[in-house]
Structures are given as structure tokens and as C-alpha cells.
Amino acid sequence: MTLLIGLPILGAILLAFAPKRLAWATALLASLATLLNALALTFPQTIRHNWIPSIGAQFLLHLDGISYLLVILTALMTLLGILASPVKPKAFYAMLLLLAACCHGVFLAQDLLLFFVCFEAVLIPMYYLISIHGAEDRRRAAFKFLLYTVAGSVALLIGFITLYTQHAAATGVYTFDLASLLNTRLAPAIERLVFWALFLGFAIKIPMFPFHTWLPDAHTQAPTAGSVMLAAVLLKMGTYGFIRFSLPLLPRATADAQILATLSIAAILYGGWVCLGQTDWKRLIAFSSVSHLGFCTLGIFSLNAAGLSGSILQQINHGISTGLLFLLAGFAYDRRHTRRIADYGGLAKTMPGFAAVFMMALLGSIGLPLLNGFVGEFTILRGAYQAQPWWAATALIGIVLAAAYMLSLYRHTMLGPASNEANIDLPDLTAREWLIVAPLLIWSVWIGIKPSGHFAAIEAPVEAIVERLRP
């Protein structure tokens, strides 16, 4: 399991010594090895080493079904992201690999300090990817992304340290071990305070409405692999944080969940509505992420098994579908060097394969039954209905909006006459591009038709969380 962090770092180190023409191959090999290693893992399993004994911090990793799915998603997206970026400098691949290592750390760490370190370390390679390899306005976007999320992290750190000191005050043991901290009983006021501190850290990272404005900028400016990692993996760190830490550690503070569910519904509707007014391909998908992540957080704050398992599955679904949508936007950008929707049109005639894959990605994203999105959304809505019927009723407007903005994007890019000369002779998907989209399409259909394996993997940890939430 340590190899999940070790292999990408090893790959990054090797890259420093690899000759330039072998850089891509080295990175591919490292990410492929990581993915294969991840697939071979069994769960649950734990690794525990001393890290900083003087303050009780440990190198403590734990793999359960939730972590497993997110780690597979990360490893796969890293591989596909590298596969999608063939001609880049060595440092680019190295940063992608480091990013993967940090993300794996986030999804595996059971020690609060280790989690926090990984949570923050993710920013370094991502900042680099956006600010060096991004588009025209990359500096500002990268800076905004960095500062906004760091600001949230400060609150998160304060929350964690409060937990740490409260636990020490009660037991005399200084530890960041999640399993031990679960036994601390906090005073209700402090529990609530810590909950909101953690909320700030996670909500900015997801991002939840109204803390989302860094996302469209970062997504639009990031290079393809950066957008893919950002959408598919980084946004899940916040939702994962809520599920792994906020709910089990602070079960009594979840009385405030109503506010957060309301914010989630606002994100679903507002994100979808803003999408309708976008003129930039990547910016539109970025706002659609705000809406989709709204479903994920709604599931979490429904505080029941259906909501939570739906939310986890939907996080994977969002990774698959939005990852695919960003990859496709990247393929189109590689050909035309523009993100403006109005510059496209009529691509279905010249690139039928591309148009077909785009349609599949879109349908998965808007929740057409027999594809991935429906299973997640429906399960979340089940949970939301159990918690509060009107939550489900209002969130449902989001699925109509999703169809509206996605079909509009499809119509203006893929359909219609190819009025722009530059769009007439574009080549269809290459073999490499087919290889990139194929695993995501297969995963999407798999979840859509037979999600039972996924549900079974997360059943036990979800049950454990729900058990803690019972009054």
C-alpha cells in the first residue's frame, strides 16, 4: 500500500535522470505500475509506522472500500492524463506523478496530521501545473486557486489541532490517530466550532457554493491533464474529508447539516443555471462540476446510508464523466487551439467518433439510466428524500438543467453546419485517444448496469459512519 505513494515518487525521481525522449515513457510506466499495484490491493488493510513520535504523529495508512475506489480513480486518471499529454517537459510529468502520490496520501491517511500534510502538498504540483503549463491567464488563476484553498486549510488545521489538544486534555495521550480521536467526547459548543472549521477547509476544496469561484478560473486555465486531475480527483478530497473526518468525528454537530444540504441544493441549481450562460467550453464543464458536486454533498448531508453510498459512487461517476469531458475538450483544443464554443460547430460530420464518445460522456454525466450518473444520482435522491422530501424535489430540477446545458453545448459544438472553415478538415480520434477514452466508457457502462460490486465495497465503511451518526 505504501507503494501507492512510493511508486509515483520513484517515477518522479527517475524522470530527473531519464533522457528527455524517454520522459513520457517513464511517466507512463510509473503511472501504469501504480494503477496495477492499486488494482491488486485487497481491503481492509492498515500500515502503521512512527513518524514524529514527540508529538504523536504517525505514518498511518488505512485502505477500505471508500479509499479503494478513490485510489483506483486517481491512479487511472493519472495514467490517462499522462497518456493525453505526449510532448511535455520532464517536470510536467514529474509534477503529475507527485500530485498522484499526494492524492493517494489524502485518500489513505488515517493520521490527521499526515492527511493535512498530503492535503496541502497537493497544492504544490497543481500550482506548478497551472501557473507554468496553463493558458493565457494562468498566473492569476493559479494564485487564486492557491490562496483560496490555503485560506480554507488554515481553518482546517485549527480544527484538527483543537481535536488533538482536546483529546490530550481528556486522556493525556497526544495522538493524531483517527481511530483514537473517535473516542473523544467534545463539549457540544467545541464540537460545533470544529465542525465549521473543518467545513471551511473542505467546502472550499470541493468547492461548495458560494466558495466555488476559484474553480472555473483554475479549470479554464489548467492544461488538459491538470483539468482532468483537478476535476476527477482533487475535488473529491473535500467530499472525502467530510465523509472520513467531519461526520464520524463530530456526529453531534451534524444538526447543522440542514444548512449544508440547502447550500448543496443551491449549488445544484445555481451551478446548472450559470452553465447555461457560458461561452467557454471548459468553463461550462467547470460550472457543471459545481452542480454535480452539489449532488455529492447533498448525499453526504442526508446523513443516511443511501445518501452516503450514493454520494461516494457519484464522486467516482463525476470523476469518470467530467474527466472524460475535460479530456474531450482537450482533444478539441489540441486541434483548434480555442476554447470558445462559438468557434466550433458541425464537428459531428468531420469527427463522428469524437461526437459519439462525447455523446456517451454527456449522457453519463446527465444521468441517463444504464450509464453511471443515474445510479449515483438516484441513490443520492433516495437518501435526500428519506432525510427531507423537499430536498429531493428541488434537486430534481437540477437534472433538467443538466440536460439543458449539456445538450446546448453539444448542439453548438458537434451539430449544425460546419460554418467555420477551420472545422472542416479536423482528424477524428486517433488510436491513442481511443485508448484514453475506452477505459472510462467501459467503467461508465459497468457502473450503469451492474453497480452492485461498487456498492458492496463501500457498504461496511458507510454502515460504520451511519452507526456513529445514530443519536
Next chain:
Amino acid sequence: MVNLVANFWWIPLYPLFGAAIIAFIRRGASVIAPLMVALSFIHGLIVYSSPRGGTLDHTLTQWMPGLPFRFAADDLSLLMVLIVSGIGLLIHIYSIGYMAKEPGFWRYFACLNLFVFFMLLLVLASNLAVLFAGWEGVGLASYLLIGFHHDRPTVNRNANKAFLYNRAGDAGFLLGTLILLSIAGNVEFSTINKLPASGLTLAAALLLALGATGKSAQLPLFVWLPDAMVGPTPVSALIHAATMVTAGIYLFARLAPFLAANPDAGLVIAILGAATSLIAATIAAVEHDIKRILAYSTVSQLGLMFLAAGLGATEAAMFHVTTHAFFKALLFLTAGNIIHALHGEQDIRYMGGLRDKMPWTFRLMTLAALSLAGFPGLAGFFSKDAILVAALKYPVFFAIALSVSFLTGAYSSRMLWAVFFGTYQRDAHEAHGNMLHTLWPLAIGSALAGYFGPHGELAWGVMLTSALVSLSGLYFGRSLRIPVVLKQLFARRWFINDAYEAVLVHAVTRKGARAANWFDSNLVDLIPHVPSSATTTLGLLLGWFDRFVVDGLVRLTAALFSLSSYPLRLVQSGRIQHYALAMVLTLALTLGWYLLA
């Protein structure tokens, strides 16, 4: 020997494989696609005619927690299987000729096969969740086929419109499903049909009905269907007349005991159906586009089926679904022959005199139109009669149904006169091959299907009234006079579409989304900007403080030292003479001091 009856769930899979194969090899569509639908039809026929002993069911897999992917087959679903695959097969064969010269021939058949798969999935579902998969799937196939000619902007716009109005209904459908799921723990039809009535079940029934108004093009969501006529005509015949749009009525029939337990929902369905039926019939009476006349006619007939289903007469409704499938498919396909012969002309004002040029099309279309109008003895007469009998207890509904019957006769004969009689305007040729031969089975059904319906005792009075009303409609249709004000109202489609466009497209989508976007980048973005600007300002202030206060103190101290050292500095001039002089003076003074003391 495989047991075809037990494996009835293979029925939808043939066209699914067909669609997949065609999409991959991109050739041979004209053989594979009809063959796959034929297999479904034959399999369906075998299951239908075999002794079954109750409802068949088969669980394929556990789909979502508590929601199995389960199929079920009984007489009702098998009747739908036969309609869908039978008429589907004819339209597949017809399309070989109709679409022969189209680029994207394989794509058309892949989508058509995909549609048949989803429709068969819909009718063979054992619970609401699986039905919903087919339900949204047929919407997708419909979207893809309406938008078949995707290089034309209006086509894409209308395809989107169809999908979105359906999706709006589907959102209601899903909420209804969620309610039932929370009450009963599963959404098997057998469970739902036994639920005791409550406020929640009523809400669920109404929400499912909202879904049905989307799919079956009824008020308040009917406006997409006429615009869907931009799709290829065989698609209009199969999806937008014979099969998909009847899914709502199928749903009501499937849930008949549930609706009977919630009669208020049934009443709402009946009111919506009656209102839609009348409104659509008036619009059909003033339309000029032949396909749109048929589309409004479909909306109107579906309204009658809603009326019957809402009043609990699901047998009558399904009877009309069956006969309507025959005569409306025949109407669309004969209209397709005319449009084909006139190279795309659809306006009946530019037709006329085609009787001699297209004699078979003329005879077949007349038969279908008369069946639609309820000409005594033809299929439509009997099924409409069944609906009238069901409405007999409610004078208002009965009156509306009779008015619709009159209008149906009127617009049918108006269309026939305009297309086939009068002066001949264009060159045209009779259809041949597949495009004619596939019409015969439909013609037989349009004429005779009425004799195989569920006959209760014959209500002679209703029959006679109905016959007189339809015949007078047919008679007056040729020279129908409508007051100008009403004609305006009908021609503008009762302003329903305009109102939706103004609110949904113009206000919400265009202006609203632009406003939301402005709000986001100017106001919501203040959340990070206010603290960051505040920090920057504070930084500037601190910088000022640092430079002038902190650094000032340091410099002040330095200045004080500097000032205090001024006298000393005067002494330290660096000139050797001064130092020598100071030494001499100091020495002299010291010596003097000793000497004097």
C-alpha cells in the same frame, strides 16, 4: 432446445445487439436492423401464443440496492411487444427505401434498433426503475432520430426541445418513484398496485402522470411533439405516432389498480386528456403542414386515451392505442410517400390532384384517415366508441369527446381534399417496392383491428351518435368555416408554445443565465476578493507603518546619537596638526597643573 417462453427477456436484446453490430461494422444495416426486430417479433409471438400460467418474470441482476433489474411479461406487455416489434418491423423495411439515398444510413438504423430495444425494455419492465430506464432511453433514441439531419439548425433545436420537455416530465416521474419507494420499499408494479391510498400515493400518482404528459405529449408538456416532425417521416410514424408516445397510456394501464385506488389522480388525468384532445384537434383543423396536422391529430387522439385511462377504462384506452398504432402509422407512411414524391414538400396548400398520380397512396391514406375519423365499421370507430362509452357517465367529458370526434372527421377530410383532389400542381410518381408493400399489413389492421377488441355489450345509442358525428365532421371538413378570431387562436396554437418560449427560453435561459453569470463573477467572487483585498490593504498600511513608524523610531534613535556626537565629531577632524596641538596643549596643561599645585 432453449425455452423461449422462460427466456422472454431476450426479446429486447436482439435489437440492442443489432444497434451495437451496426454501430461497429457500419454496413449491412438494411439486413441486420430489420432482422433483429423480426426476431423480437417472432419471439414475442411465440411467448404470446404459448400457455404461460400467470405473469412471467426474470431477474437479470441486482441493479441498485433494493431495486432488481427485473423483467415481467403478461398479456398487456406482450400486446405492446407485438405492436412495437410488429409495426417497428414494417417501418424498418419501409425505411430501407425511404432512407436509401441518405448519408448516415447506418446511423439511422442503429438508432432505430436502439429505439426498439428501449421501447421493449419499457414494456417488459417489472418495476418503475427498469421502466424508467426504457422511458428515458426511448427519449434519447427519439432525440437522436429527430436530430438525424443534424446539419440543419432548426432540427437540432427541436430535438433538444423534445428531450428537455421529456426530461421535465421525467423529473416528476422520478419524484413519484422516490415517494413510492419510500412508502413500499420497492417499486415492483405488483407492490404498487396493492398500496393503500393516502395523500402521498395521490401525490405519487400525479407526479407519474406528469411524466406521462411529457412522454405522451399532453398538457402541460405537449408542445414538443409537433416540432419533432422535423425528423424523418418513418421515425414520426414509429416513435411519434404508434409507439413511444403511447408509453404514458401503457403506464396507466400497468398501474390501473393503483389509479383506481387514487381516483382524484385519475380525474386530473382525464381533465388533462380531454383539454389536450380538444385544443390539439382545433389546431389540426387550421394547420397547413401535413406532418404537423398528423402530429396534432396524434396529440388529440392520445388525449382521448388519457381521458379513458383517467376514467378507469384502461381496456378502452389500450384498444385505441392498438388501432391508432395501425392507422396513424399508415397515415404517416402514406404522407411520407407523398413528401418523398414531392421532393420534401409538406405544405398541403402546394399539393392537390394527387389522386390520379398516386392511386394506391390515395386509397391507403383515405382508408387510414377514415379509420382515424371513426368511419363506421373501420378500426378507429370501435375503439373510439369504447372511449365514448367510458365517458358516458360524465356529460362534460362525453361532450368534449364528441366534439373531438367531429373535429377529427373535419380535419381528416380537409386534408384528404387538399392533397388528392382539386387541381394538379406538381409532378409526382407513385411509391413502389418496400414503400408500398409494407403498407398492406397496416391497411388490414386499420380496417379490421376493431373486430378483435375487448367487446362489452354494444351500446347502440352511443354508436349511432358517434357515427353521425364523425360522418358530419367528414362532410363539413371540406369547406370548414372557422370564425377569424378563433382561427387566429388556433393558428397561433392557443399561445401555449409562445408563452413557454418567452418564459423558459428567453427569460430563464438567455437573460437569466447571463444575469446569473454576471452575479457569479461580480458578486460571489467577492467572497475571496474582499478578504484578499482587505489583506492587501492591510499589507500596504503595515508597510507604511513599518517604513515611517518602526523604521522612523530606528532612524530617530540614530539621529539622536548622531546629534549628541556632534561635539565629539568636531574633535575628531583627522588632521595630525590638530591632534599634535591637542597633545601639546594637554601636556602643557597637565604640566602647569603639577607645577602650580
